[in-house]
Amino acid sequence: MKIALPAACINGIKSFIDRFFTRKNSALLIWLSIFIGLLAGSISALFDHGIIWVSEMRLELIHTYGGGEVPLWVIAVPISSIMVGIAFYITHRFAPEAGGSGIPEIEGAMEGMRPVRWKRVIPVKFFGGLLALGSGMALGREGPSVQLGANIGRMISDIFKVDKVDAQALLAAGAAGGLAAAFNAPLAGIMFVIEEMRSQFNYSLTSTKSVFMSAVMATIVMRLFTNQDAVVTVTQYSHPDLHTLGFYLILGFCFGVIGLFFNKMILATQDMYLSIHQNQRWRFVGIGLFLGAVFGALTIVEPDIAFSGIELIPHVEGGQYLAGGLLLLFILRTFTTLLSFGSGAPGGVFAPTLALGTLFGMLFGVIAQALFPDLITEPGAFAIAGMGGLFAATVRAPITGILLVIEMTSNYEMILPLIVTCLGATMVAQTLGGRPIYTQLLERTLKLSMRAKRQETTDKAMFRILGKYSKYKK
Known part of the structure; x- marks a missing residue:
């Protein structure tokens, strides 16, 4: 049995399609x-x-x-x-x-x-x-x-x-x-x-x-x-108790300070590398050879401080590390992330930042549980909030950080603590004068480009002057 759509319905659909597709x-x-x-x-x-x-x-x-x-x-x-x-x-x-x-x-x-x-x-x-x-x-x-x-x-x-x-x-x-x-x-x-x-x-x-x-x-x-599963498989947490939201705000404040210094260290690391290679190809490649050797060894000896860190997140959130191990991993991964990203290698910093946020968030949760065992029962929830906290403090895109963590982990009921953590991180970073990392990196790139152009113009002028002088001498 065929079902005929009313003419008004068909015309309405056509009108919607026309309006959707045919404007300018x-x-x-x-x-x-x-x-x-x-x-x-x-x-x-x-x-x-x-x-x-x-x-x-x-x-x-x-x-x-x-x-x-x-x-x-x-x-x-x-x-x-x-x-x-x-x-x-x-x-x-x-x-x-x-x-x-x-x-x-x-x-x-x-x-x-x-x-x-x-x-x-x-x-x-x-x-x-x-x-x-x-x-x-x-x-x-x-x-x-x-x-x-x-x-x-x-x-x-x-x-x-x-x-x-x-x-x-x-x-x-x-x-x-x-x-x-x-x-x-x-x-x-x-x-x-x-x-x-x-x-x-x-x-x-x-x-x-x-x-x-x-x-x-x-x-x-x-x-x-691939598949439709979440990128990171972690515990699915329920809505946290409202009286614990203050802890997430404090966590956000901590990330605001950490994010400010992390951005400064990225820029300082890039300046360090630039002073070494001075944009000379053989020196730049030499740095790559050295870093490749270092990380090649680390992938065998201590893989937890190499790679992107995405694979590490479920182990950290699952409670496989004690407080001392979390702190040590956080420090070492901060160092390896700076060494990798600051070098100019073709790769991103999102995933390493998410891993660092997870490590510090879990460390915060473990300490909070030890101090307030009656209030904090799930320290892993702070690891999930930490993923978005450091991202918000460094990139200064809190809404993106919230959505990214929720979609990556499928922890939709963690939205409120994520909002509190990311908001706290952004507020502190902004109050302390921090600026988005990509804005600072773009400004640095533009300055280096202008400096290179001025140097090129100066070199060409000097060659012209020397050429005229040599002709005059002849």
Whole structure:
């Protein structure tokens, strides 16, 4: 039996579709955003599987040639050293802007201050990121995913020759798709663009829909490649007692102070590396060879302070470490995260920051339980809140941090303590004069770029003067 829809209903549907797609090139922009989301999700999934494959190949080589009389770390050192050395070389040689997380580059591009050379960045970021992360460095995959997604957005903009405003919207859509796919977190990907890139993003109904479409499609593709489970498997906590919210606020205050100093240490570490390599390629690659050797050994000797830290989160939250071990791990992972991210290796800092937040949050929970055993019964809940707390203090995007943690862990009933912790962290960081880490990194990049241009102009002028002088002497 066929059911005929009323003519008024059919006309209403057609009218809605027309209004949705046909406003000022909206149709093209929406469909391009869907396409960008599909591509961003696909490349993020390939990147994720590629990291796993490279890591497994590295371990297979280590176990093939090591063991017995030859310690495994002795074999791991040259393998990881070569991997990171190659990553540093191709980054410095072909696309220096592919170093680091790449997120400041995208924010700069949205303001028209940084170029987007997608023909170079996409292959360099992809393969350089595979080698750096696969070697065991304390880096996250979200930075490369965001930059890859954004560069795909610019690639599609160039191919279809869209105007400047629409190109910016597609760039943002690609970034949202990249983050959504990296963490299986579509809401966090959307909010990251709206909150973190609020000063660069050109808000309009069409551009916002583009971001939504890309994030949704990228997440769908990622889940088809992997699964629909949460990225991190942890305990599912119920609503905490209201009288414990004060402890979450204090935890947030602690993260506000920690985040302020963490951002300062990132910038100081980058300055230290710059003073060593002075932008000379052989020195830059030498740093990569050294770091690869260090992290190659750490992956065998002490893997808890290497890698991104995502795999460590369930063990920390599950209570497998005592207070002393948590403090030691927090200090050591802070050091390895700074060494990795500050070097300019192609990798992100989101995942290592989440791991650090989990460690300190769990440490806080263990201490609070020891002092107030009648009030605090589940210290692991503070580990979940800590994931968002440090993120909020460093990136200064509290809503993104809240959504990211909830989607990553499926702990939807932890939303209230997460809000309290992230709000406290943001308030303290702002009161102490802290600024978002990506804003500071972008400013640093622009200053270094201007300095390089001035030096280049000075050098050319000197060559011209010397050339004229030599002719005069002749």
